[in-house]
Amino acid sequence: MVSTAPLKTSKSEAIFTAAQDLMPGGVSSPVRAFKSVGGQPIVFDHVKGAYIWDVDGNQYIDYVGTWGPAICGHAHPEVLQALAAALEKGTSFGAPCQLENVLAEMVIDAVPSIEMVRFVNSGTEACMSVLRLMRAFTGRDKIIKFEGCYHGHADMFLVQAGSGVATLGLPDSPGVPKATTATTLTAPYNDLAAVKALLEENPGEIAGVILEPVVGNSGFITPDPGFLEGLRELTQQHDALLVFDEVMTGFRIAYGGAQAKFGITPDLTTLGKIIGGGLPVGAYGGRKDIMSMIAPAGPVYQAGTLSGNPLAMTAGIKTLEILKRPGTYEQLESTTKTLSDGLLAVARETGHAACGGSISAMFGLFFTEGPVHNFEDAKQSDLNKFSRFHRGMLEQGVYLAPSQYEAGFTSLAHTAADIEQTLAAARTVMATL
Numbered sequence: 001m002v003s004t005a006p007l008k009t010s011k012s013e014a015i016f017t018a019a020q021d022l023m024p025g026g027v028s029s030p031v032r033a034f035k036s037v038g039g040q041p042i043v044f045d046h047v048k049g050a051y052i053w054d055v056d057g058n059q060y061i062d063y064v065g066t067w068g069p070a071i072c073g074h075a076h077p078e079v080l081q082a083l084a085a086a087l088e089k090g091t092s093f094g095a096p097c098q099l100e101n102v103l104a105e106m107v108i109d110a111v112p113s114i115e116m117v118r119f120v121n122s123g124t125e126a127c128m129s130v131l132r133l134m135r136a137f138t139g140r141d142k143i144i145k146f147e148g149c150y151h152g153h154a155d156m157f158l159v160q161a162g163s164g165v166a167t168l169g170l171p172d173s174p175g176v177p178k179a180t181t182a183t184t185l186t187a188p189y190n191d192l193a194a195v196k197a198l199l200e201e202n203p204g205e206i207a208g209v210i211l212e213p214v215v216g217n218s219g220f221i222t223p224d225p226g227f228l229e230g231l232r233e234l235t236q237q238h239d240a241l242l243v244f245d246e247v248m249t250g251f252r253i254a255y256g257g258a259q260a261k262f263g264i265t266p267d268l269t270t271l272g273k274i275i276g277g278g279l280p281v282g283a284y285g286g287r288k289d290i291m292s293m294i295a296p297a298g299p300v301y302q303a304g305t306l307s308g309n310p311l312a313m314t315a316g317i318k319t320l321e322i323l324k325r326p327g328t329y330e331q332l333e334s335t336t337k338t339l340s341d342g343l344l345a346v347a348r349e350t351g352h353a354a355c356g357g358s359i360s361a362m363f364g365l366f367f368t369e370g371p372v373h374n375f376e377d378a379k380q381s382d383l384n385k386f387s388r389f390h391r392g393m394l395e396q397g398v399y400l401a402p403s404q405y406e407a408g409f410t411s412l413a414h415t416a417a418d419i420e421q422t423l424a425a426a427r428t429v430m431a432t433l
């Protein structure tokens with residue numbers, strides 16, 4: 001349980017003010033800057049279980065979980081203990097280490113599509129590498145992605161998720177050459193007809209389709225019944241590859257990811273976040289015939305100085321060991337459903353249009369009547385209301401992702417009392433919106 005003493009943030013403010021002269025926007029990654037909700041970000045001091053403490057001593061119930069990795073709870077004692085032991089043996093070898101085999105076997109056993117895996121250092125790296133592989137294997141340059149899906153910050157994926165601009169394949173960010181995004185085609189999420197049309201308009205040119213099988217990067221959006229099945233059929237008909245970006249959903253939606261949950265097996269999969277247990281890791285894997293094209297087994301070059309380092313492997317292995325224990329996903333599902341149902345009920349009681357839901361340890365709440373099937377629907381949300389909700393929850397001791405367009409995450413450390421306190425806070429805040 002966290003206390004709800006009035007929020008004092010003078011130390012956070014001083015540190016963040018200083019940071020703005022030192023780093024662009026004062027942060028190492030943009031969404032941390034609270035730009036879309038307003039106000040100043042709070043600066044963390046330490047984390048444990050379901051909680052975070054800021055530099056002013058305020059405690060919060062955390063539903064960001066360092067953007068996903070903390071599914072067992074922050075600073076899990078078993079993970080810390082394993083890391084302390086690994087640390088004694090050194091931080092990086094730049095040479096094979098047996099821990100890579102252990103984590104690779106765990107990933108291959110868990111994720112249906114993965115027969116062989118390559119470890120990298122971030123989700124971005126996994127996605128940019130998988131794209132090179134898609135193109136090399138098919139000998140085709142074009143790919144299809146979905147509006148509002150995020151696949152890291154590599155040039156080829158930074159295509160604006162807005163209608164006219166999206167069709168033109170215009171880059172989302174200055175510095176991204178037009179030529180780089182000209183081969184990135186976009187479709188609305190859950191729109192099979194749009195994907196079919198793109199495949200038919202570009203015969204023999206589409207290397208594959210990449211998507212978040214459950215979206216978390218434009219808020220929480222689930223695939224409509226038949227959508228993933230349809231993509232599997234369409235890609236097969238056109239000899240294109242199907243790639244699930246499970247950087248967020250891997251080991252969160254189910255131990256085997258969304259592909260295990262929905263029973264659809266893609267050709268390739270990207271992973272990150274949870275498989276590093278809080279250290280920097282990404283991975284991509286899939287069919288052996290495709291993965292065998294990666295150097296040095298094959299000609300597709302991809303490398304990394306710190307890839308597969310023993311610390312990241314250790315944190316990943318221990319995290320998956322904990323997740324594999326009986327009852328973990330049932331617990332995550334029930335915790336999250338109680339929270340999600342509760343938030344919707346509170347919104348209804350307090351007279352706010354809202355929709356949302358949850359699967360396993362992932363949830364979302366949009367301030368719009370809904371239903372939300374794609375990014376355009378998500379954009380109907382009342383962003384101003386979300387900002388006020390976010391600030392109010394912070395003042396009540398609840399830390400939510402500082403954007404309407406992010407999913408929420410629970411962990412094994414969140415107790416029934418934490419959920420109850422969160423819902424009580426939501427009732428207090430929503431009554432004032």
Ligand SMILES: *Cc1c(COP(=O)(O)O)cnc(C)c1O
Pocket residue numbers: 121122123124125127150151152153212216217245246247248272273282
């Ligand atoms: C977080 C995320 C990425 C990028 O991973 P980083 O480790 O931040 O580079 C890619 N795809 C999805 C679906 C993500 O959620």
